[in-house]
Amino acid sequence: MDAFLDACRRAIGATHVLTEAADTAPYLTDWRRRFTGKACAVLKPADTQELATLVRLCNEYKVPMVPQGGNTGLVLGGIPDDSGTAAILSLTRVNRIRQIDPVNNTITVEAGCILKNIQAAAGDAARLFPLSLAAEGSCTIGGNLSTNAGGTAVLRYGNTRELCLGLEVVTPQGDIWNGLRGLRKDNTGYDLRDLYIGAEGTLGFITAAVLKLYPQPKAQLTALAALRTPDDALRLLSLAQSHCVSALTGFELMSGFCLRLVNRHFPDMRPPFAEEHPQYVLLELSDSESEEHAQTMLEHVISTAMQQDLIQDAIVARSIAQSQAIWDIREHIPLAQAVEGKNIKHDVSIPISRIGDFIRTTDALLQQAFPGARMVTFGHLGDGNLHYNVAHPEQETDQSFLQKQTAVNRVVHDSVHQHGGSISAEHGIGALKRTEILRYKSDVEMQLMRSIKQALDPLNLMNPGKLI
Ligand SMILES: O=C(O)CC[C@@H](O)C(=O)O
Numbered sequence: 001m002d003a004f005l006d007a008c009r010r011a012i013g014a015t016h017v018l019t020e021a022a023d024t025a026p027y028l029t030d031w032r033r034r035f036t037g038k039a040c041a042v043l044k045p046a047d048t049q050e051l052a053t054l055v056r057l058c059n060e061y062k063v064p065m066v067p068q069g070g071n072t073g074l075v076l077g078g079i080p081d082d083s084g085t086a087a088i089l090s091l092t093r094v095n096r097i098r099q100i101d102p103v104n105n106t107i108t109v110e111a112g113c114i115l116k117n118i119q120a121a122a123g124d125a126a127r128l129f130p131l132s133l134a135a136e137g138s139c140t141i142g143g144n145l146s147t148n149a150g151g152t153a154v155l156r157y158g159n160t161r162e163l164c165l166g167l168e169v170v171t172p173q174g175d176i177w178n179g180l181r182g183l184r185k186d187n188t189g190y191d192l193r194d195l196y197i198g199a200e201g202t203l204g205f206i207t208a209a210v211l212k213l214y215p216q217p218k219a220q221l222t223a224l225a226a227l228r229t230p231d232d233a234l235r236l237l238s239l240a241q242s243h244c245v246s247a248l249t250g251f252e253l254m255s256g257f258c259l260r261l262v263n264r265h266f267p268d269m270r271p272p273f274a275e276e277h278p279q280y281v282l283l284e285l286s287d288s289e290s291e292e293h294a295q296t297m298l299e300h301v302i303s304t305a306m307q308q309d310l311i312q313d314a315i316v317a318r319s320i321a322q323s324q325a326i327w328d329i330r331e332h333i334p335l336a337q338a339v340e341g342k343n344i345k346h347d348v349s350i351p352i353s354r355i356g357d358f359i360r361t362t363d364a365l366l367q368q369a370f371p372g373a374r375m376v377t378f379g380h381l382g383d384g385n386l387h388y389n390v391a392h393p394e395q396e397t398d399q400s401f402l403q404k405q406t407a408v409n410r411v412v413h414d415s416v417h418q419h420g421g422s423i424s425a426e427h428g429i430g431a432l433k434r435t436e437i438l439r440y441k442s443d444v445e446m447q448l449m450r451s452i453k454q455a456l457d458p459l460n461l462m463n464p465g466k467l468i
C-alpha cells in the first residue's frame, strides 16, 4: 500500500493524496449519515490525464476505486465499503467549463462542475441548462450523469440522459475515450454514451460531458394549489398539460404531512393558506411568449380546476420572491426529513395513471404491517416519480425502525412492482438497493448487465459493490 500511495503522490502531488482521518472523514460518510466507509486514501486529481494515471496505478496495485462528486447521493453510490481497501477518486478539482457554443446550443463541462455553476454559465450566455434539483448548490454533473439524475424539470426537458450529447470517460484500464461530440444525430454503432450514463461509475469514470442548452423562457410562473387527494392532483395534471402543453415545466406533489414536517423544523415555511389541506401541488409554467400569456394560461387552469372542484385553494406567485418562497417549501422537504430522523426512502416510478391506486393500496398495507408508520409522500408527479418515504412511528426511534427496513422495502417495492413501476426512478441503485433489484429484474436482464460489467471491468475495480 505504501508503494501505491507513493506512486499516487508522484502522479498528482502529495497534497492531493489524503490519508489523515481528519482529511478523509468528509468523503467517507454519506449525506444522510446512514453509513461510514473506510478508504486507503482520497485521491484528488486535477484533470482527466491525472485521473487516467491514477486509474492505471489502481490497476497495477489492484486497488478498488470509488468515484465521488459532491457526495449528495442517497443510495450510497459514492461511499466505499468498510474494508478500507478502496481509494476514493474525488472529481471535485476536475471542474472546468471547457466551452460554450451558443449556436450549437451546447456547453462542455468537466465532471466536477457543480450543477449551479453550469446553470449560471448557461445563463451568462443567455441560455438555459434546465437540470434542476434540491442539491444543485453542491452536487456535481459527473454524479448527475452517473445516476441519470432527474429533478424538477424532467416533465419538459427530460432527465440528465436526455440533456447529454457526448461524454469523455476514463476506462477501467485507464484509457481516455473522447466521445465529446455535440451531435444531435449520430448512428455509428453501440451508444456508449448511454451505457455510461446511469452506470454509477461501475464501467468507467465520466470526466467531461457535452450538454444541451435551451432558450431562456420569457416568463416563469409558480403556483401552489391545495387539493383533497392524489387522484385530484392527477386530474389537475391532465388539465394543466392539455391547456399549457410544453409550457408546463414543473408539477410537484406534496402531502399535507410533508408540509407539516417542513413547518415543524423550519417554522418560517408554511403554505400561505388559511387552513391545512391533505395534498398540495406546485405548478411551474415557463412561457416563451410573455408574462401576461403565462398569467392567463395559469389562471385559466386554476379557475377551471376550481369549477371542477379539483382544487380547494390556490395562490399564484406575483414576484420572484413569492415564487422562491413556494419552491423553498418544496426543496426543504428532504432537509426536514433529515432533521426528523432517518427514514426509509423509496424513490419509485409508477405509470402516472396508477399512482392514486398505488398510494392508497400501499398506505393501507404499511399501516397494517407497521402501525403508526408515517408516509412522507411527495415528488415529481408529472414524471410518475414519487418519493414514497416511510418515517418511524412517533412512539418508536428512527434507529429501531430502520431495523425493519427490509420488511418495509418488501411491502413498498412489491407494490411498486405490482403497479408496473420501478424501484429507482432518479437516485440510482448504489449499495443500498443492490439486492433489491435482484428481486425485480429478470434473470435475462441481470445476466446481460453482468456480461457488460465483466467485459469492461474484468478485475471488478470500478466502484465494486454498487449497482451490480
Ligand atoms: O428526500 C427524498 O427522498 C428525495 C430527494 C430529491 O430527489 C427531491 O426530489 O427532493
Ligand SMILES: [Zn+2]
Pocket: 150, 151, 379, 380, 387, 426
Ligand atoms: Zn426527487
